[in-house]
Amino acid sequence: MSTPRYFGLLRLAFDQALATVLAEVGPQHPELRPAHLQLFRFGGIDGSHTAELAAHAGMTKQSMHELVTHLERHGYLVREADPVDPRAKRVRLxxxxxxxxxxxxxxxxxxxxxxxxxxxxxxxxxxxxxxxxxxxxxxxxxxxxxxxxxxx
Structure with missing residues (x-):
């Protein structure tokens, strides 16, 4: 007897939702991939640190850095110095x-x-x-x- 795939069902619903959103937005933004939408899962990202975004998305800082770099390269955001912590950068849309x-x-x-x-x-x-x-x-x-x- 196989174990029911409860987590698989939750993930399937999420993946389908992500695909639907990307299908609506993607034609205007062909450089976007499902992973890029992870940044926007928890509300506004403007002013966030990359580490905060990584924690919210459940991914490593390195992976989030790659997503942010891609979006920066395509003109969706910039990184600027944090006025409180000069070592940190904030993401700005x-x-x-x-x-x-x-x-x-x-x-x-x-x-x-x-x-x-x-x-x-x-x-x-x-x-x-x-x-x-x-x-x-x-x-x-x-x-x-x-x-x-x-x-x-």
């Missing part, structure tokens, strides 16, 4: 990076809307309430607050 962040947020809101339509409001709310209870993450933003026009 460029105008293109701010636009990308808005587009990613809108794509996430679209995905959540489609899930709510598919599940119905009651089951959708139960899903998020359960996930919030399990993770302790209770401060989810209202989808209307993160949505912007598709060309925004």
């Amino acid at each position: 460029t105008t293109a990076g701010q636009q990308l962040e808005r587009q990613i947020n809108a794509a996430i809101a679209d995905l959540l809307d489609s899930w709510e339509k598919r599940l119905g409001t009651e089951r959708f709310d139960q899903l998020w309430n359960t996930l919030q209870e399990l993770t302790g993450e209770t401060a989810l933003p209202d989808r209307a607050r993160i949505r912007v026009p598709k060309n925004g």
Whole structure:
């Protein structure tokens, strides 16, 4: 008898969500890969240190450094000195990076809307309430607050 693949199912849902967001945003940003979206998983990244972003994304600082370097090379962000700690650098979104962040947020809101339509409001709310209870993450933003026009 095989062991149920609970973690695999959670990962599959996440991977499908990531693919859906990338499919919506990717045509305007062909240099993006799913890993780049990891930076935007936990809200605004502007002003963060690379080490903070790595911790939030659950990856090594070296791996996050590579993602940040790639996005910097493509004009989405810059690194600047931290005024409090001159040895550290803060990630700052460029105008293109701010636009990308808005587009990613809108794509996430679209995905959540489609899930709510598919599940119905009651089951959708139960899903998020359960996930919030399990993770302790209770401060989810209202989808209307993160949505912007598709060309925004």
